[in-house]
Amino acid sequence: MAETLMHALQYDSYGGGAAALKHVEVPIPTPNKDEMLLKLDAISLNPVDWKIQEGVLRPFLPRKFPCIPASDVAGEVVKVGPGVTNFKAGDKVVAALHHFTGGGLAEYAVAKENLTVARSPEVSAAEGAGLPVAGLTAHQALTQAAGVKLDGSGQQVNLLITAASGGVGHYAVQLAKLGNTHVTATCGARNLDFVKSLGADEVLDYKTPDGAALKSPSGRKYDAVIHCAAGIPWSTFEPNLSSNGKVIDITPGPSAFLTFAMKKLTFSKKKLEPLFVSLKKENLNYLVNLVKDGKLKTVIDSKYPLSKAEEAWAKSIDGHATGKIIVEP
Incomplete structure (x- = not known):
């Protein structure tokens, strides 16, 4: 990869809502053992994302500032780290990033193999990204x-x-x-x-x-x-x-x-x-397959480009979305 920087949104402290999200250029992350670097096609926002920003889970989350929020993503594998056996560059996937690390509101993100599933062509990136949380x-x-x-x-x-x-x-x-x-x-x-x-x-x-x-x-x-x-x-x-x-x-x-x-x-x-959700790969795979088979649909409330992700954030905080809010890099 020639480029080493990517566009992302981050916040530096608790509170502030959408206005506190800053557009930044940061280094593209490197996958470690059992991880993959994904080029993201769709990111889905969840209320927990902005609740973490509000400080609902302090002092546990975020682990550190600045924080790139969001955890539900769909994209393409660009590079695999050591120990990854089930995926290769070019694979289309849906992944849940860990809330400890976040990293979803960006052009690239690192996902763990044990929370990543394959996405077939019948399931769009936006439909897949809506599923994890x-x-x-x-x-x-x-x-x-x-x-x-x-x-x-x-x-x-x-x-x-x-x-x-x-x-x-x-x-x-x-x-x-x-x-x-x-x-x-x-x-x-x-x-x-x-x-x-x-x-x-x-x-x-x-x-x-x-x-x-x-x-x-x-x-x-x-x-x-x-x-x-x-x-x-x-x-x-x-x-x-x-x-x-x-x-x-x-x-x-x-x-x-x-x-x-x-x-x-x-x-x-x-x-x-x-109820505290426990993210399990086999259950995520089950849901992706239901979407593929037409038995479950992700209803998309609205889509925003990454350049306007703060508007998506504000819409999520407003609390009246029908279905899922999607951000597309």
């Missing part, structure tokens, strides 16, 4: 926490998915319907038809009285809630849960941990479970 969160919430079998076997599970038009929510609805489920979903009025089109059986406008109360139009009690929204108290969920129902909170805050502890201490059959 949001897709794997939805997959883990459904299969591990809610016990849904995505092959359609097992007893029917009555599910509620909140904020169903967002990044995690729109994947959760589609994946849930691969299993034996009845899905009630909440979203804003403008997205009711969209969420229905993803396969939801019942859709509630969260601003109506029934929507705010999370009441199933068909009177069902929920066996599990995939909770992708914020600011809904336990007291709203509890009357809508079945006797062993659980709320799976994908963005748990202090009150969620308090509820989790209280339910444990009182041996309550109704539970709240905080």
Whole structure:
């Protein structure tokens, strides 16, 4: 490679939002053992990216400043480091970069082989880049926490998915319907038809009285809630849960941990479970193959060039994206 510098965006301290992202020229990183250098074609933003910037995970993340944020990428392998056996230069891939290192908002990034999967021509870079954090969160919430079998076997599970038009929510609805489920979903009025089109059986406008109360139009009690929204108290969920129902909170805050502890201490059959996504290569590969087979789609809210990535960042912070926000170098 003749050039040694690349365009990237970074921030130097906590806070500041989109205005704190700086366009910089930095050295193209070098892959170490079990790593690959990728030339990026698409980067997907997740709320966790700007929450880390806000300091939600301080002092753990970011590991150091300046920080190049974002972790979900799709691109082409340019160079492999020692020990990489399954990929070679020219391969098209989807990768989850580690939040410890980040590095996604750039023209190139280094990815670990154990969090990288092949991307077939049927899956566009943008579709692939949307999958890692949001897709794997939805997959883990459904299969591990809610016990849904995505092959359609097992007893029917009555599910509620909140904020169903967002990044995690729109994947959760589609994946849930691969299993034996009845899905009630909440979203804003403008997205009711969209969420229905993803396969939801019942859709509630969260601003109506029934929507705010999370009441199933068909009177069902929920066996599990995939909770992708914020600011809904336990007291709203509890009357809508079945006797062993659980709320799976994908963005748990202090009150969620308090509820989790209280339910444990009182041996309550109704539970709240905080969910922390664990990125697994085999699950990412499964999702990429579902997209390839037309059984799952990444809905793209908007695309921005890397030169305007701060606008994508601001849109993510705004919190009203339908599907995924993509940045393209």
